Amino acid sequence: MSPIDTGRLNGRSPASRIMRWFESRLDPYPPAAPTQPPRGLVAFCRHYTRGAEPWLIAMALLSTAIALAEVALFSFMGSLVDLLQANTPEGLFAAEGWKLIGMAVLVLVVMPAIALGNSLIIHQTLLGNFPMRIRWSLHRYLVRQSMSYFQDEFAGRVATKLMQTSLAVRETVIKLLDMGNYVLVYMTGALIVAASADWRLMLPFLAWILLYAALLRWFIPRMRAVSQAQADARSEMTGRIVDSYTNIATVKLFSHARREDGYARDAMESFLKTVHLQMRMSTVVQVGNLCLNYLLIASVAALGIWLWTVQAVSVGEIAVAVSFTLRLMGMSQWIMWEMAGLFENIGTVQDGMNSISLPYEVADRPDARALGPVTGAIRFDHVGFNYGGRRPVVRDFDLVVKPGEKIGLIGRSGAGKSTVVNLLLRFYDVEQGRITIDGTDIATVTQDSLRAAIGVVTQDTSLLHRSVRDNIVYGRPDAGDDEMIRAARRAEADDFIATLVDSHGRRGYDAHVGERGVKLSGGQRQRVAIARAMLKDAPILILDEATAALDSEVEAAIQANLDRLMEGKTVIAIAHRLSTIAAMDRLVVMDQGRIVEQGTHDQLIAAGGLYARLWHRQSGGFIQADDEPAEVLQGA
Known part of the structure; x- marks a missing residue:
């Protein structure tokens, strides 16, 4: 495009100003709070057309006007033929000038x-x-979905459904x-025009409309x-491909490129089957449509003569009648494909509804209020939870944590430690009992205010594909650079951050870390996560294997x-390496979802129970792991 054309499109001409006015008629980012979309097709589309109705109605009215104008034009062309036959060149303009x-x-x-x-x-507007x-x-709506929703879906599949569904709703409406x-309007007008000449001339058009x-x-x-099957197959295909790319390190580590080929090809084959079926139907319909059109032309011409x-x-x-047949012949192909x-x-919208129109499993109550400032007193009041399964993961869990107390949660893998933390963060709602902070049931407060009061550092730290600065200040977006850098230094991260350079030449705190932080080592990601938690400075702190990815010197x-x-904070720490939490104020030992022992390190060693056995059986400082259900805990 030439600079002149670009200038016109960018707003240096009257035409661009008119276009910009129409572009600003419909707000692309409505401020209304998202609500669960309905499941019915019409209701779902109606839900997402709110606010756009005036412009959709205006478009429909103008489409009606265009159809009426075209019908009037075709009718006039027939009258023009008759006028030319009935008048001399000199008399035509005198008699019919105003009509012309x-x-x-x-x-x-x-x-x-x-x-x-x-x-x-x-x-411009729509x-x-x-x-x-x-x-x-x-x-x-989706970013506020419950944690379990994203455990059950490919991230790529969810993103694909969002993109497909938004375009499909637009196209449908x-x-x-x-x-x-x-x-x-056009076909009704064609019938009226044909009937106005002779009612019998309307019959081929009416027959064609019925057969069509x-x-x-x-x-x-x-x-x-x-x-609908094709949309689902497309989402599955995209999800599998994205899953391979997201876990490319694992694919290469196990040399499974061929296996991933097969995994993707299975989904591609399923998708291709739906494409072939669609094309077969298209062939049948196209041939049938052409036969109807040829029959219409022949019958109108014969009847007209x-x-x-x-x-x-x-x-x-x-x-006029023959012109309408030729117009309908081209239009019928267009109508068929449209x-x-x-x-x-519509199939894509219905498929999207099945994944999108789902209620939040964990939702704020209508009367939920902000948690407000807290001292950090936590109470697990006979809590029970089982992830919707039959075997309880947490059973009759009863624990009081005083403000500023530092608790170590200990137990074999599968004992329910991370589940307890997930319930405190309200990633899931308890099934029995309740959890309170400063005496307030966490089910009665907003999730955002609850998690704002809790800082988290986990072993499997996931960073955003943004700059180091963005990842650190994610814990407190209003923090200044001085506060951010101070937190990075306290986390022993400042030195390595200064050496970072990404593929676009961005350096230091401006360097991007890659998807899930893949451009950083595990220890570097962990230090960024620790800096993020330090900057957030929440009154309650959760450490889930917070230093497990660090070497001994950095740790x-x-x-x-x-x-x-941890000073002045209520701390709940989970570690398989018992030496890292042995100095906590109190150690809480869990087994099969229950608390079996409590006390200091020395008290539990002296008691000779489960903790003492775990301590003495550790190899390299770690508890032997048993099978444990997948539990989710993301760094905050």
Whole structure:
């Protein structure tokens, strides 16, 4: 594109200002709080058209006007043939001048103005802003979904469904209001014009419409079913591919590129089967449609000629009828593919609803309030939980943690330690009992305010694919650079951050860390996570194997800073390496979801119970691991 054209599009011309005005008519980021979308197709589409209705109605009205104008133009062309036959060149303008001028105004002024308005509304107001509104609302709803939702879905699959569904809703609504309205008005007008010449001339058009509707009735349900299957297969295919890319280190570590080929190919084969089925139906419908069109042309021409021979219609009226058949022939192909696209989009919307229109498993109550400042007193009041299964993971868990007390949770893998922490963070709601902070039931407060009061550092730290600065200040976005750098230094991270350079030449705190932080070592990711928790400075701190990814020298350097971070905070720490938490104020030993022992390190060793056995059986300082259900705990 030339600089002149670019300048015009970027706003240095009257045309660009007009376009910009239409572009600003529909807010792409509606501020209303996201709510669960309904499951019905019409209700789902209606849910996401709120706020866009005036422009959708305006588009439909202009489409109606375009169809009426085109029908009027075809009718006039037939009249023009008759006028030319009935008048001399000198008498034509004298007798029919105003009619000719009126049609010229219609063709040269009115129709372009209507088309311009329709195009501005569709292209500037709707096609960009409308799906963005849907994406924005869907994303805001999904990002607040419960943790279990994302455990059951590929991240890539969820993202694909969001993108597919937003575009499919747009196409469904616009096609129904724009194309559907235009076709309905146009075909009705064609029937009226044909009947105005002679009612018998309308019969081939009416027969064609009925046969064409029957063809669509056969085609549409089958296309809808295969389109829904195709959308699901496409999402599965994309999800598998993204899963391979996300875990590329594991793929290469086990030399399983060929296995991943097969994993992806299975999904591709399933998708391709739906494509082949769609194309077979398309061939049948296209051939049937062409046969109907050829039959329409022949019957209208034959009937028109016969009616002319008996002087029932004029030459101009035959010209109009034949012109309509040629127009409908081209239009029918367009309608067929538009209808196919429409029901493909309907299938995509229905598939998306199955994954998107799900309630939050963990939701704030309507009357939930902010937690507010806390001292850090925690009470687990006879808590029970089983992840929806039959075997309890946490059973009758009863524990009181005083403000500022430092607790170590200990037990074999599968004992329920991480589940207890997940319940405190309210990633899941307890099934029995309750959890309180400063006497307030956490189920009665907003999740955001609850988690704002808790800092977390985990072993498997996941960083955002953003700059180091963005990852550290994620714990407190309003923090200044001085505070961020101070936190990084306390976490022994400042030195390695200064050496970072990414592929775009960004350095230090501006360097990006890659997806999930893959450009950093495990120890570097851990130190960034510790800096993030230090900057957040929450009154309650959870450490889940916080130093497990660090070498001994770095761990020793950070441990002193962690001790300072823990000062004045209520701390719950989980570690398989018992030496890292032996100095806690109190150790709580869990087995099969229950508390079996409590006390200091010396008291538990002297008691000679489970803790003493674990301490003496450790090899290299770690508890022997048993099988444990997958438990999720993300760094805050």
